[in-house]
Each structure stands twice: as structure tokens, then as C-alpha cells.
Amino acid sequence: MQPAAILESALYVNDLAAAESFYTGVLGLDLLGKVEGRHLFFRCGAGVLLVFNAEVTKVPPSPDARLQVPPHGTVGEGHLCFAASADEIVGWKAHLKTRNIDIESEFEWLQGGRSIYIRDPSGNSIEFAEPRIWGL
Structure with missing residues (x-):
């Protein structure tokens, strides 16, 4: 499986x-x-x-809660990467600039493909990357 x-x-x-x-x-x-x-x-x-x-x-759900979703959470900045083509990354850079969102890092991976990184309001690392960085 x-x-x-x-x-x-x-x-x-x-x-x-x-x-x-x-x-x-x-x-x-x-x-x-x-x-x-x-x-x-x-x-x-x-x-x-x-x-x-x-x-x-x-916080664990109360015993009578309809959905018994187990507690979860984390401390510190997380990371999430959105898939974007090379052209879309160019578009994201322009869009983020109009919103006054700083690009924290931008580079070309050794295996090919580009990434840009920004931060959300809570400090999470948000990446936009070409799927080919993972061979996709």
C-alpha cells in the first residue's frame, strides 16, 4: 500500500x-x-x-463533541510549498511586489527548477517552486 x-x-x-x-x-x-x-x-x-x-x-475534544479529531499542533514556523511553473513564479514575484510582500529568498536548484520564499503573517515559510525540483 x-x-x-x-x-x-x-x-x-x-x-x-x-x-x-x-x-x-x-x-x-x-x-x-x-x-x-x-x-x-x-x-x-x-x-x-x-x-x-x-x-x-x-486541546482534546470534549467527550460529547460530534467530531473526535485528536489534538494536534506545533510550535514555530512551518513550511508549505505551492507548485508554480517558471512563468507563474515570474507572475507571483510581480503580484507579491504589488502587495508589499518581501521575497525572502530566490534561487535555482542544482537539479533544475526555481523557488521563491516568502513569510505569512505568522512567520510560516511559504515557497513557490517548479515541480521539477522533485522530478515531477
């Missing part, structure tokens, strides 16, 4: 309102759902990006 794909990925933030503004307003992701103070869910291509309030998701 081997998983076919990653269905969802999660980042943990300390300010859900700032995260919602960033992921919808800057990155253009569609908001799928939200629970005030707890989480935001965004559509991204065929997958879903889950953005959680880190402290709240560490």
Missing part, C-alpha cells in the same frame, strides 16, 4: 484574521470553511490547506 496523494496540509498560526486576509487576499485561495478562533480551510487545486490556531487545536 502507498498513499496516492496528499489530500490536505496544515499550518499553524497565531492570528486567524491575518491568515484569512493573507491566504484569500494575497494568495487568492477560496475559503471552504471556518470556525471562529479555531481554524480556516482553503481550497488549493485538488487539495486543501488547513490553517489552525495552534493553541486551540492542542
Whole structure:
């Protein structure tokens, strides 16, 4: 057995309102759902990006909760990489500049393919990269 794909990925933030503004307003992701103070869910291509309030998701659900999702969370900056073609990376650079989002790093990988890195409002490392950096 081997998983076919990653269905969802999660980042943990300390300010859900700032995260919602960033992921919808800057990155253009569609908001799928939200629970005030707890989480935001965004559509991204065929997958879903889950953005959680880190402290709240560490708390186990009450015994009578409808969904018994186990506690989870992390401390510190996470990382997420969005797939982008070379032309799309050029477009992202221009778009991010108009939004006053600094590009933290930009380079060509030794195996081929480009990446750019930015930070979300909670300090998570967000990358845009050509899939060929992984041979895809």
C-alpha cells in the first residue's frame, strides 16, 4: 500500500484574521470553511490547506463533541510549498511586489527548477517552486 496523494496540509498560526486576509487576499485561495478562533480551510487545486490556531487545536475534544479529531499542533514556523511553473513564479514575484510582500529568498536548484520564499503573517515559510525540483 502507498498513499496516492496528499489530500490536505496544515499550518499553524497565531492570528486567524491575518491568515484569512493573507491566504484569500494575497494568495487568492477560496475559503471552504471556518470556525471562529479555531481554524480556516482553503481550497488549493485538488487539495486543501488547513490553517489552525495552534493553541486551540492542542486541546482534546470534549467527550460529547460530534467530531473526535485528536489534538494536534506545533510550535514555530512551518513550511508549505505551492507548485508554480517558471512563468507563474515570474507572475507571483510581480503580484507579491504589488502587495508589499518581501521575497525572502530566490534561487535555482542544482537539479533544475526555481523557488521563491516568502513569510505569512505568522512567520510560516511559504515557497513557490517548479515541480521539477522533485522530478515531477
